[in-house]
Amino acid sequence: MLGKILLTSLAVFGAANAQRSLCSATTNVVQSQADLDALSTCTTLSGSLVFGPDLVQAQIDGIRTIRGDLIIANALLLQSLTAPQLASIEGKWNMTSLTVLNSLTFSSLRSVGEIYWQTLPALSSLNLPAVVTQADRVTITDTILESLEGINLVTVQRFNINNNRYLKEVRVQLANVTDGLAIEFNSPKVAASFPNLTWANNATFRSCGDVQLPLLATVNGSIGFFENAFTSLQAPRLTAVGTGTEGGDVTFANNNNLGNVSMPQLATIFGTLQFVNNSKVDDITGFPKLSVVHGSIDISGEFEQAEFPAIRDVRGGFNLQTAAKFDCSEFDKIESGVVKGKYVCSGAVVNPGTEGTNPTTNGNGSGGKKNSAGRFTVSTSLVAMTVLAMLTAFL
């Protein structure tokens, strides 16, 4: 009798011990819902939770905190995942190659060390009603997500959202991005809106339908706009791009619909200002306060007007090549003194090129209407039709 009681209590003690060791294990690999249920008395998992390949409908019950990672990779059968109580994943939340996952409901989740989601071709929406407001790094790539509702961070080191073909909106209240911000190759309509962003290290916007940066004041690295569909871009508060030690460029390349760029407060660029292949840009006049450029001013295209009325120091070169007829006389005045590197200014260029290329003109490179003196202002009087006619005649 006594022996039996002793045995039973030993068994209970053993089970509790086993439970405690599960909760404190470095890694728990779960192959079934039963394995998950065995963890449900652990309010905190000290280590990582790793999903095996066979789960179909999974529910993470009981656990409030995962100190390690939550890794769900190549669970090709997993259709739905719920976690009613889980509030914090301190490590990485890695979901990779979950081909049929179509339902994700984490009702209490607010904080994640790192979100890394890759190849989730069946997941079109998130159910994160508590809203994830803390994450150090976010990478979301190759999903069919239509929105990121439920992820709304204030600060982040890295925020990289790419190749989500159906993503129509990215709107987060980020105030700072200490490392890199990149929105690339999502739906061409994607509206990227950062209403609270005041500074970012690097920022890259590629194939976006709209970009809103109303409060952005400083970019510590580079900011670039590539192949976007938007017609205008404003950064009304931006004052400086880059640092003296690392440089930092402002680039507009291959934005085929872009007509208007306005950075009215931008005074200093520690790298290069480049415009290339933005065929609808007629005027590069949105930089009224730009005074110091540590790299080059490198603008090429079909624009008819360009002005930098506040410029006083360009430490690199100056390259202006446009297919339009263009009066370079105002820029010629600052060739020595302001521009320390190589100076090129040429209108009626057959194939306008970036810095380092030699312009080939059709012989109508200079001339045109003079502007008011004393400003670093140049314009031409020709309209695009005439230029086109001229080029056609030349060809």
Ligand SMILES: *[C@@H]1O[C@H](CO)[C@@H](O)[C@H](O)[C@H]1NC(C)=O
């Ligand atoms: C995600 O987890 C899988 C499986 O462990 C691993 O191969 C992959 O490298 C992880 N991805 C990241 C970014 O950690």
Ligand SMILES: *[C@@H]1O[C@H](CO)[C@@H](O)[C@H](O)[C@H]1NC(C)=O
């Ligand atoms: C963003 O960075 C600025 C400057 O470092 C800092 O003053 C501010 O508190 C930061 N904002 C947040 C929300 O962390």
Ligand SMILES: *[C@@H]1O[C@H](CO)[C@@H](O)[C@H](O)[C@H]1NC(C)=O
């Ligand atoms: C972001 O800005 C909006 C107004 O545009 C404001 O309502 C919200 O509180 C701000 N968020 C943070 C975290 O400052």
Ligand SMILES: *[C@@H]1O[C@H](CO)[C@@H](O)[C@H](O)[C@H]1NC(C)=O
């Ligand atoms: C910033 O962008 C530049 C140019 O694209 C790149 O060389 C650099 O590594 C980036 N820095 C960070 C911190 O992402």
Ligand SMILES: *[C@@H]1O[C@H](CO)[C@@H](O)[C@H](O)[C@H]1NC(C)=O
């Ligand atoms: C970027 O610039 C802002 C504003 O000057 C500054 O507060 C922040 O510390 C800088 N961040 C980095 C990573 O250098």
Ligand SMILES: *[C@@H]1O[C@H](CO)[C@@H](O)[C@H](O)[C@H]1NC(C)=O
């Ligand atoms: C460009 O945008 C600025 C600021 O929104 C506006 O004042 C200006 O009229 C626009 N210019 C053109 C040519 O659309």
Ligand SMILES: *[C@@H]1O[C@H](CO)[C@@H](O)[C@H](O)[C@H]1NC(C)=O
């Ligand atoms: C500009 O467009 C031309 C022709 O499409 C292309 O060869 C070149 O690489 C583009 N330049 C840049 C900087 O993207």
Ligand SMILES: *[C@@H]1O[C@H](CO)[C@@H](O)[C@H](O)[C@H]1NC(C)=O
């Ligand atoms: C220069 O332009 C004028 C008209 O503006 C035209 O008559 C002349 O043929 C052009 N020259 C060349 C070499 O294209």
